[in-house]
Amino acid sequence: MIRDPIREGLAAGWKVIDAAALERNVDLEADVVVIGSGAGGGVSAELLALAGLKVVILEEGPLKSSTDFRMREREAYPQLYQESAGRQTLDKSITILQGRCVGGSTTVNWTSSFRTPPRTLAYWRDKLGLKTMGEAELEPWFKRIEERLGVAPWPVAPNENNDLLRRGCEKVGIPSAMIQRNVKGCANLGYCGMGCPTNAKQSMLVTTIPAALDRGATLVHRAQVARLVIDGNRVVACEAHGVAGNGASPSPHRVRARARHFILAAGAIGSPGILLRSAAPDPHVTLGKRTFLHPTAVSAAVMPQRVDGHSGAPQTVYCDHFLDSIPLNGPAGFKLESAPTHPVLVGITLPGFGEEHARWMQKFASTHVVIALLRDGFHPQSQGGRVILRSDGTPVLDYRMSPYLWEGVRRAYLTMAEIQFAAGAKTVMPMHESASSMSSWREARAAIQALPMKALEARIVTAHVMGGCTMGANPRSSVVDESGRHHQLANLSVHDGSVFPTSLGANPQVSIYALAARATTGLLAALGRTPPGVPSS
Amino acid sequence: MVAALIPVILAGALPEEAAARARAVRETVDAFDRAVSGLTPSVQDEVGQLFSFLSFAPTRIGFAGLWVPVDEATPEELKAFLTRWRSSSFDLQRYSYNALTQLTQAAWYGNSASWTAIGYPGPPSLEAR
Numbered sequence: 001m002i003r004d005p006i007r008e009g010l011a012a013g014w015k016v017i018d019a020a021a022l023e024r025n026v027d028l029e030a031d032v033v034v035i036g037s038g039a040g041g042g043v044s045a046e047l048l049a050l051a052g053l054k055v056v057i058l059e060e061g062p063l064k065s066s067t068d069f070r071m072r073e074r075e076a077y078p079q080l081y082q083e084s085a086g087r088q089t090l091d092k093s094i095t096i097l098q099g100r101c102v103g104g105s106t107t108v109n110w111t112s113s114f115r116t117p118p119r120t121l122a123y124w125r126d127k128l129g130l131k132t133m134g135e136a137e138l139e140p141w142f143k144r145i146e147e148r149l150g151v152a153p154w155p156v157a158p159n160e161n162n163d164l165l166r167r168g169c170e171k172v173g174i175p176s177a178m179i180q181r182n183v184k185g186c187a188n189l190g191y192c193g194m195g196c197p198t199n200a201k202q203s204m205l206v207t208t209i210p211a212a213l214d215r216g217a218t219l220v221h222r223a224q225v226a227r228l229v230i231d232g233n234r235v236v237a238c239e240a241h242g243v244a245g246n247g248a249s250p251s252p253h254r255v256r257a258r259a260r261h262f263i264l265a266a267g268a269i270g271s272p273g274i275l276l277r278s279a280a281p282d283p284h285v286t287l288g289k290r291t292f293l294h295p296t297a298v299s300a301a302v303m304p305q306r307v308d309g310h311s312g313a314p315q316t317v318y319c320d321h322f323l324d325s326i327p328l329n330g331p332a333g334f335k336l337e338s339a340p341t342h343p344v345l346v347g348i349t350l351p352g353f354g355e356e357h358a359r360w361m362q363k364f365a366s367t368h369v370v371i372a373l374l375r376d377g378f379h380p381q382s383q384g385g386r387v388i389l390r391s392d393g394t395p396v397l398d399y400r401m402s403p404y405l406w407e408g409v410r411r412a413y414l415t416m417a418e419i420q421f422a423a424g425a426k427t428v429m430p431m432h433e434s435a436s437s438m439s440s441w442r443e444a445r446a447a448i449q450a451l452p453m454k455a456l457e458a459r460i461v462t463a464h465v466m467g468g469c470t471m472g473a474n475p476r477s478s479v480v481d482e483s484g485r486h487h488q489l490a491n492l493s494v495h496d497g498s499v500f501p502t503s504l505g506a507n508p509q510v511s512i513y514a515l516a517a518r519a520t521t522g523l524l525a526a527l528g529r530t531p532p533g534v535p536s537s
Numbered sequence: 538m539v540a541a542l543i544p545v546i547l548a549g550a551l552p553e554e555a556a557a558r559a560r561a562v563r564e565t566v567d568a569f570d571r572a573v574s575g576l577t578p579s580v581q582d583e584v585g586q587l588f589s590f591l592s593f594a595p596t597r598i599g600f601a602g603l604w605v606p607v608d609e610a611t612p613e614e615l616k617a618f619l620t621r622w623r624s625s626s627f628d629l630q631r632y633s634y635n636a637l638t639q640l641t642q643a644a645w646y647g648n649s650a651s652w653t654a655i656g657y658p659g660p661p662s663l664e665a666r
Contacts (some may be wrong), residue, residue, distance in 0.1 A: 002663065071660035074568065074647030077575075084575035092632045189661055197663055310657065343657050347646035348639040353619060357642070358549030365656035390579050433623055433631075456631035 006065030014213040019223035020242035022253035030056040033259040038104020039512035040496035041265035042204025047520040049215035050532040061101035063221040069195030073344040076194035090398040093455035097463040103205030110314040111181040113151040114506035141514040149202040150184040159312030166317045168423030174321040228278040268465035268498035272387040273395025281488035288387035291468040292503040294373035297409045299416035301368040301425035309341035332408025334372040351433045372412030377502030406453035417444040431459040469498040484519035545615040546641040568644035
């Protein structure tokens with residue numbers, strides 16, 4: 001029997017409110033209100049609660065836990081993801097996977113743990129003028145987070161889906177390496193994306209959120225923040241209403257939370273969305289701008305042997321050769337990783353329909369998947385998109401792939417095909433509506449060169465959204481300062497991926513944790529509290 | 538209307554045997570509807586609009602090039618219109634193609650009845666743990 005720490009905590013009397021089941025309006029008072037319970041909100045809430053502050057956490061998604069995590073896509077996607085895992089950019093050409101549950105995306109991510117690449121930090125310092133984001137300054141924060149969340153080298157051999165990437169890179173003569181993971185006692189099942197059923201993944205759901213609740217914090221889930229109530233240069237309160245599964249049918253009752261300070265950690269679409277809805281001051285029209293993705297291209301191959309990419313840790317091997325060997329002002333660089341194969345994920349990613357699609361699905365067990373995550377935000381033709389509000393007030397990302405990024409997608413398709421053939425693929429197919437199965441590298445090279453690079457033909461997906469409330473010293477070009485404090489609103493901070501001034505070029509969770517830990521520690525000092533266990537730097 | 542499109546979008550994937558096939562189609566329709574109801578309300582409206590377009594003869598003919606109602610069209614006619622949308626130069630038609638096919642594929646491959654045929658053993662058992 002697997003212990004369920006959430007159900008145990010609820011039984012022990014945690015203060016948890018389901019905003020979708022309210023029978024009356026609720027008014028809460030706190031020292032700090034944290035909006036969002038993902039990577040940024042979770043880390044912030046724990047530190048605040050440990051310092052003795054009264055904390056209220058508001059989360060749009062439901063509180064689900066290991067007992068609910070049954071490793072079935074059709075249950076997990078509607079329960080745990082934004083828009084049932086069908087969130088898209090405004091033009092519908094990019095699918096965005098983001099968590100919407102307690103723990104946010106950390107509850108459903110694939111556990112890949114990378115520090116912010118030094119090259120990205122150097123760019124922020126040299127080109128964007130950030131003064132406190134050096135490798136040395138961040139080192140103690142990374143260490144602290146890695147200890148807290150069990151980030152460590154993964155001692156188990158990669159599954160075949162990942163090992164094929166490793167072997168393919170080796171044959172082609174480029175380096176690959178092993179990915180660190182935030183797990184403790186992982187059973188190597190391969191269902192991280194549907195919520196960890198054994199609580200091995202050290203997501204916010206099983207680490208910082210329980211720690212904050214143990215210290216008396218209040219969690220309000222299924223609570224969608226309608227707006228911040230702003231008076232002059234201060235946030236006075238935050239108003240939320242209960243939401244059902246799809247974000248529809250708001251409950252007639254509302255939650256109003258007042259506090260000395262507010263932390264926005266609703267993710268890089270949600271946080272700009274809340275500020276836009278609240279008509280927050282934005283004198284230089286920077287809010288929601290420079291929202292970056294790692295647009296991700298996908299290549300599938302059929303191997304002669306079984307791959308069973310649904311089984312075993314989903315991401316354990318990566319290749320940074322096409323980030324490291326390309327200058328930041330050169331063509332679009334990309335990171336190579338594997339992606340797990342589950343029937344719905346594969347079914348909707350393979351192009352085509354009918355017999356053609358069914359023939360590929362019959363090779364499901366032998367299917368190998370490589371993904372290329374393009375870096376964004378470092379080149380004049382890679383300036384990200386913009387978060388705007390739909391007429392119903394919900395946020396949506398308007399993001400168009402530039403010719404520069406499309407060129408990167410084509411190069412990524414070529415590279416992935418070459419690696420997959422080198423690893424022994426019988427056939428390779430880029431996930432693109434005009435592509436077909438190709439049986440040799442020579443054939444693939446010609447076919448990929450001829451593919452039309454356009455929206456809604458190439459399957460572009462992403463799980464990483466960054467920017468939109470970018471940090472910077474100059475309020476004319478940013479929304480918050482380097483400590484996460486809003487330039488215009490004195491008692492508002494932003495602690496999530498929306499503060500990054502470019503994409504990271506790596507899976508973002510560790511960067512968000514470290515930045516949130518640092519920003520919260522600074523905030524505690526400003527609020528006259530002794531921060532718990534400040535690392536020496 | 539979804540029920541008419543499912544055998545075309547899932548040709549080669551649905552069970553052959555009549556009763557199993559009918560059940561698979563029924564369950565896929567249900568799962569399709571559930572998936573749509575999980576989308577954000579504004580996107581649900583767009584999917585609703587797509588089905589209105591396909592129901593109303595002038596827009597069905599103009600938008601999908603389909604001269605007969607979807608429910609009366611042959612599989613060949615349905616396949617032809619999906620294929621036209623797939624390679625259309627209009628974003629709206631390519632998007633509509635993606636929406637119809639992906640919602641249907643997700644609805645079917647989320648169903649454990651589809652798993653044996655593709656060699657997916659299903660999630661592992663946790664009982665021994």
